[in-house]
Amino acid sequence: MARACQHPFLNVFRHFKVDEWKRSTKEGDVAPVTDKTLKCTVYRVRGSVSAGSYIQLPKTSTQSLGLTGRYLYVLFRPLPTKHFIIHLDVSTEDSQVIRVSFSNLFKEFKSTATWLQFPFIFEAGRSRKDLAGMIPAGTRWTCLQIDLHDILLVYLNRCYSHLKSIRLCANLLVRNLYTSDLCFDPAVTIAEARRAKLPVTPVPREMAFPVPKGERWHDHYIHIRFPSDSSETFSEPVQKSCSLPEAVLPGHVLQLLPHPVAFSKQVQDSVSLKVQKLGPTASRWAPSAPRPLPEVNLSCECSEVSSVGGPSGHCQEPFPWVDKRAAGDSIHISAQKPAVEPVAPEHTASQESFLPDPVLRLKGVIGFGGYSTKWALWTRDGAAVVYPCHAVIVILHVDTREQRLFLGHTDKVSALALDGSGSLLASAQARPPSMLRLWDFQTGECLSLFQSPVLTISSLSFSDSGALLCGIGKDRHGRTMVVAWATDQVGRGGEAVILAKAHTDVDIQAFEVAFFDETRMASCGRGSVRLWRLRGGELRFCPVDLGEHHALEFTDLAFRQAQDGHTLYVCSRSGHILEIDHQHMAVRHARRLLPMQTPGGPLPQKQTFSSGPGIAISSLSVSQAMCAVGSEDGYLRLWPLDFSSVLLEAEHEGAISSVLISPNGLRVLSATSLGHLGFLDVPSQEYSVLVRSHAALVVALATDCSRGQLATVSQDHTVRIWDLATLQQLYDFMSREEAPCAIAFHPTQPTLFCGFSSGAVRSFSLEAAEVLVEHRCHQGAITGLVTSPDGSFLFSSCSQGTLAQYHIGGPWCRILRMAAANVVCLDSCPSPNALAVSGDSRLLAFVGPSKYMVTVMSTASLDELLKIDVSALDLAGSHLNSAMVVCFGPTPPGHLLVSTSSNMVAVLDASSGRVVRELCCVHPVACSSLALSGDGRFLLTAADRAIKVWDYLAQASPSCQVYIGHSEPVQAVAFTPDQQQLLSVGDAIFLWDILAPTERSPPGSVQGSPKAPPTCKASLGARQLEDVVSGASGLPRQQVPVPSWASPLQLGICARPSKGLDATCSTRRARVQPTTRPDSYKHFMARYKASPLAKDLSLSPAGDEQLHLKAVVGYNGNGRANVVWRPDTGFFAYTCGCLVVVEDLHSGAQQHWVGHPEEISTLALSHYAQILASASVQSSTALHCQIRLWDVQGGSCRQLISHHSTAVQDLAFSPDDGFLVTLGDYGDRTLALWSTATCELMTSVCLLEPVHGVAFDPWDGGVLACVGRGAVTLWLLLQLGADVSLQIHQEPIPEEVGACELTSLCFGPAPLLYCGSNAGQVCVWDTRAGRCFLVWEADDGEIGVLLCSGTRLVSGSNTRRLRLWAVGAVPELRRKGSGARSHSVFMEHELTLDGAVVSAVFHDSMDMGVVGTTAGTLWYVSWAEGTNTRLISGHRSQVNEVVFSPSESHCATCSDDGSVRVWSLASMELLIQFQVLSQSCLCLAWSPPSCRRPEQQQVVAGYSDGTLRVFSVSRMAMDLKMHPHQAALTTVAFSADGQTILSGDKDGLVAVSRPRTGMTFRVLSDHRGAGICTIQSTRKEYGDFRAEGMDLWLAASGDQRVSVWASDWLRNHCELVDWLSFPAPVVTEASGCLPPTLAAFCPWDGALLVCVGLGVHPEVVFYSLYQKQVVKKIPLPFFAMSMSLSPRACLVAVGFAERVLTLVDCVSGAVQDFAGHDDSVKLCRFAPSSRLLFTVAHNEILVWEVMSH
DSSP: OOTGGGOSEEEHHHHTTTTTTSSSEEESEEEEEEETTTTEEEEEEEOSSGGGSEEEESSSTTSOOOBOOSEEEEEEEEOTTOOOEEEEEEEETTSOEEEEEEESSOSSOEEOSSEEEEEEEEESSOOGGGOSSSOOTTOOEEEEEEEHHHHHHHHHOOOEEEEEEEEEESSEEEEEEEEESSOEETTOOHHHHHHHTOSSEEOOGGGOOOOOTTSOGGGTEEEEEESOOOOOOOOSBOOTTOSSOTTTSOSOEEEEOOOOOOOOTTBOSOOOEEEEEEOSSTTTTSOOSOOOOOOOOOOOOOOSSOOOSSOOTTOOOOOOEEOTTOOSSEEEEEEOOOOBOOOOGGGHHHHTSSSSSSOEEEEEEEOOBSSOSOOOEEOTTSSEEEEEETTEEEEEETTTOOEEEEOOOSSOEEEEEEOTTSOEEEEEESSSSOEEEEEETTTOOEEEEEEOSSSEEEEEEEOTTSSEEEEEEEOTTSOEEEEEEEOTTBTTTBOOEEEEEEEESSOOSEEEEOSSOTTEEEEEEBTEEEEEEEETTEEEEEEOBOGGGTTOBEEEEEEEEETTEEEEEEEETTSEEEEEETTTTEEEEEEEOOOOOOSSOSSOOOOOOSSSOOOOEEEEEEOSSEEEEEETTSEEEEEETTOOSOOEEEEOSSOEEEEEEOTTSSEEEEEETTSOEEEEETTTTEEEEEEOOOSSOEEEEEEETTTTEEEEEETTSEEEEEETTTOOEEEEEEOSSSOEEEEEEOSSSSEEEEEETTSOEEEEETTTTEEEEEEOOOSSOEEEEEEOTTSSEEEEEETTSOEEEEEOSSSSOEEEEEOOTTOSOTTOOOOTTSEEEOTTSOEEEEEOSSTTEEEEEETTTOOEEEEEEOTTSOTTSSSOOOEEEEEEOOTTTTEEEEEETTSOEEEEETTTOOEEEEEOSOSSSOOOEEEEOTTSOEEEEEETTEEEEEETTOSSSOOEEEEEOOSSOOOEEEEOTTSSEEEEESSSEEEEEEOSOOOOOOGGGGGSOOOOOOOOOTTOOHHHHHHHHHHHTTOOOSSOOOOOSOOOOOOOOOSSOSSOOEEEOOOSOOOOOOOOOOSOTTSOOOOOOOOOOOSOOOOOOTTOOSEEEEEEEOOOTTSSSOEEEETTTTEEEEEETTEEEEEOTTTOOEEEEOOOSSOEEEEEEOTTSSEEEEEEOOOTTOSSOEEEEEETTTOOEEEEEEOOSSOEEEEEEOTTSSEEEEEEOTTTOEEEEEETTTOOEEEEEEOSSOEEEEEEOTTOTTEEEEEEBSEEEEEEEEEETTEEEEEEEEEEOOGGGOSOBEEEEEEOSTTEEEEEETTSEEEEEETTTTEEEEEEEOOSSOEEEEEEETTEEEEEETTSEEEEEEOTTHHHHHTTGGGOOGGGOEEEEEEEOSSOEEEEEEOTTSSEEEEEETTSOEEEEETTTTEEEEEEOOOSSOEEEEEEOTTSSEEEEEETTSEEEEEETTTOOEEEEEEOTTOOEEEEEEOOTTTSOGGGOEEEEEETTSOEEEEETTTTEEEEEEOOOSSOEEEEEEOTTSSOEEEEETTSOEEEEETTTTEEEEEEOTTTTSOEEEEEEEEOOTTGGGOOSSEEEEEEETTTEEEEEEEEGGGTEEEEEEEEEOOOOOOOTTTOSOOOOEEEEOTTOTTEEEEESOSSSOEEEEEETTTTEEEEEEEOSSOEEEEEEOSSSSEEEEEETTSOEEEEETTTOOEEEEOOOSSOOOEEEEOTTSSEEEEEETTEEEEEEETTO
């Protein structure tokens, strides 16, 4: 919900229409009643159990209220002698959901990372320990005012975002709920406030309680404000006999007793409550606006144990205090602010190292198991699962995927158990002697830690009440021991006490305490099932008579309650399931699970119980209705309790180790031996994966800067890609023969590099999920792999000492040079820090040629620059010092960090090799991994199982903090790209939050503190300007700067200057270091393309072309501001790929302006509509990107200009069209000013920070504005004769806006400038005064588009919302200055579109406009009608097929976005869309004319999950869904009569199915092993080619094989006619992979096959089916990616990866090339009439008119 709609307050019950119960829900005894006091209808919620009756908003837990108000007002009255609960689910800015609860059930304050419980206490002369309990009689109506912002900030140190849900539980009366950002005083009416001119915010009329005339509000009602806004400290306890008169003090004082945040020793536990009684005089009229909280230094002692966020469980309860100044009778509750204890001056430096302390908090882990994968438990409510991840216990919420972590174990957790109430958790660790921990499950507090007499506990089981805990394990003699502990006193000050111990010689695999009797247990193992009993302090057992089953190996057991007693189910590794009568200790039934029988049929058979080999069952779980069984064949099967047939089954990748049915019986949890955890939802029959993990040690990691991804390699031979935001796995690659050793991401492309133990280095495409190139230049295992930050080079080293350099700046990775042998140390082990590249991509460092040397090379030439001998660094040591790993620091100052064998980290100067400083005794053992943060503040070191965080800025004796949690040695540590988190890998993957506040200091500030930027003068020389720029970064000079080979001038722009910065800037070009893409969707990011550009094209003379580009289908939603429209002239243009499309909106006719070689990023139209400017990204064959100036009238290119190196972010014309300003993207960071008359570059400025947008002031053509990070930049054009210069003035973003980036801008009426931010705010600036005077919340997401005309403003954001604002009052608000409020700005209209808004242009009246979205759609928007109409539509992702209806009236397309779209061929308008979620549609076919009547046409689509779906075009519905394949489909075709569907998949299988029955009746596996590229079917005469049947069809696979078949599907007859096999083409590293094998029947000669992709050379091959030989070949310039044959003319259209379309005349052999696509031409399709040709590159569809058909 928009924040503006919630101002000044929101009536929650009215907005969500509680009386209708459509958007809310009620449970139990909830009824509307009339209250005599309030004289209105209220809701009564009552019930014997508070949780059984409630009102909940919204209706379901998956929805969100989205209420952003800071204060929540609850108008309620508790019912006497009852309990009540109020639950609030609050979302933080980092999307963490926190539950805040208030209840008189709570006796004390409790806090966890996700739950705050506040006791609601009533005083009535009772002792303090009896305060919690029943509500006394005579309670009043209460206004509970809850400050959600302060609660999260004070108690959890989190930032409030919005209120997600509310639940009001019995027993109470509730009138209403309100939210607001204003702090109301409920005792003051509007009339009283106006009459007395009080400085308070009176309560609105509808929120007010009625007060009888002449009486006071506080005599009838209670106002509770929590936390209070008072900042004073009080020291007198609340007493009944306080200084106030007894007659004034109410009988029952409501208190909320919070628990303090776990502050450090320097911060006292002073977050206490006070009861403040405000009188009707001065205290009553005190301002009620909330005061800001003071800053608190949250620090604690450095400890060897990781300090993970969350309050301690043993903090003392705060004492309530009363204000001695209080007078009157109103009660307010508030939290006393933390006070900081003074610190001794000599300790100040060390105390300020980290803010707060601890600096790290474990946020999440990726992993499951460690010691065993059989322990995964449901919580009592079934909302979360509990499982171990090595030494960490994880509670994972299955819907939100949020994690709670229990830390404390120092070794792998070997067993878990949860009691029946879900309040007590037991865990044991594996290392002898086994230590057990008992946890309070709700708070995460460890209640008890004790040692077990068992060396290693393998199983734990709780009784249902939690009073008894049993454990199984081996003693030191190897005998099995059963131990029983009494745990009923744990949590009450007592400890766990051993009740009994018993030894046994039998094997025990599973042990469980009976839920119906905690003195009875059962166990099973090899050849035994035993029933146990605890009596008289002894454990006794009795074996069950198993009869003929006495030799079975039993693996698991489960109890079930039945009508005739209790039944014990036991399973075995041989497939037997025994039902045992627990009371009679006898086997009641014995059944056996057999494997399915597949005698050649594709469909699986049902399982049965009989004799024969059974399936090894590893686990079972039983509910009241079914039994879940997990087996070693990877299947989870659900059976009814009579085991008559399988209800459901789910196949897993590995053997199942554990299954467990949820308490409600609707979900089944399953765990596998490979470390996967998931659950099967029984009602929906859907399986969800919760956790995927490596099955062995993780040895290396890499992070992707632009996509937020993490890559890891492990000794389990897998490479896995993870999403850092969700911690979910995206891809995985496995190599069974060789183990991956090292990994690295390409800095700018979606490519991953991996080194293996065999010496191979492979590059993987993350888009296609396939191997691109493999290099085998190394003879030993890869030990190091690193890319240069600028994306130019890749370096690899191996165990044989060789070093390789690769070029990765182009589309393919190719090797450049190999260094001499023994360059890298031979003794080095694989390590992420084996190789290091400096931040400026100039230097490469590694350990070598010996372990005592560190070598520094040039990355470009591999010339040796420096050798550093580290053996003498530790002169006091008895052994020579050797280097372990290396790491570069930020540049400047250019430090090289080296970890040595003497447990020291040496900081060296990378240019001279001198020692800058040393960190001694870093770890007890040598450091295995290093990482330095991007700003040089934190140094990470890892050794053994510990991570240390060092204050790198501290020059003398830097402090550190130690964090543990890994159960095995840490292999690697790294910071995430945003520097807000860090990663550590070893036994699992740990993600840590960095709690230190972000400080935007340049890397150069490592040596000193930042300073205010100086003023840059125009008269400064080159060296002076260099000194000024360095000074702006805050780096004191250590030496005289040495000029480099190029000394360009550079203008430094600070992100947040303290004052305005004025300077005259140079016009010379500066060198800028590469940077990462800003976290802003507004910033343009070109789509990655691996296709190269063709150099030599056979273009025909004008007028002789056989193809004419007729239409373009689609709009480039990846562009930014790439739509222009002039309503007065009707000129309308947009971009699609590398084309500028000019379209007549009335007739739909298009013009296409061709010239750009790459994707066009943005457009701009001059004010007089004479010139159109377009800019494309840099191509692989050019140094700069193109900017073209087009003549609008003639449609010709007037001038081609270039200056920017990567891409152009924005274009803008001056008001008089005399100048054009061009803005480079984040990689270029230059601002260029051009003359439109001469097209000359007038001036250029280099920027240190990326800028998102630029605009000319329409009222003053000499003023230019830019927006970016932290400031608004205004440029003044100074023109002296022919010389033009820019004078800069910057204004920082005001503090109320916060730390955000300005992403969009537009000028309003002079002198107003509107700016949008990535936080959804709109700031209004006075450009004359240079100040921001108004800010309002305009959206929930980033605002990327702003347009203003007159009194109306349009905003568009990445939340898909387009909003129209009335801003007519803004000029008047400008006069009020910074005190202006946004009440007069309101939203007129709002539209939600299909994607983020990237482009918009509106009429001057703002009534109508055109808007472009990332979904590839252009919308016509009419605010007057409140409608949006689709103008242009296209696919969002790769288009995979185009097919035509037999009458050629329609065509259909399919795409990776899962959609099938049907278009009108005449107008290319979208008519129908069929959408399948979460699947890619990979192939498509239209039913032939012989199939059905014209009104019953169908299309069949194949999907990535192996399914086929048949859609009816006339009925616009799906007719049928089939699943003939297990792999993704690649091609599909109808038979000639349309009664049969042939489909091929990527595994090489061809399935034959009947659409009428949905049955697959035949599967051909002749092409198994290579994906099917093409299937085509046609008619033939009976007996042709000496084969029966009327159908002739072919299949071509990717291994250069083509098979031709004759079939009669009605008789199920199919025979092979011919088989073609050709040698594979020669594939170079540039091409990367084999081209597809394409074949088709020749339309003009039915006996010919036309093929491409066959043979060694690129050519079109004509093969005669009669002669059985190739009869003709036509050479091609490249290997083909697509092909289509004209049905009427002897023409072949061929598409190439080089972005070229070629038309081949098969009669004359003439060839014509056509350009127009900006990517590989993946698809060519002639229409049935041969008049049109469709070609596809990615999501661009071009329609060509064939001139010679």
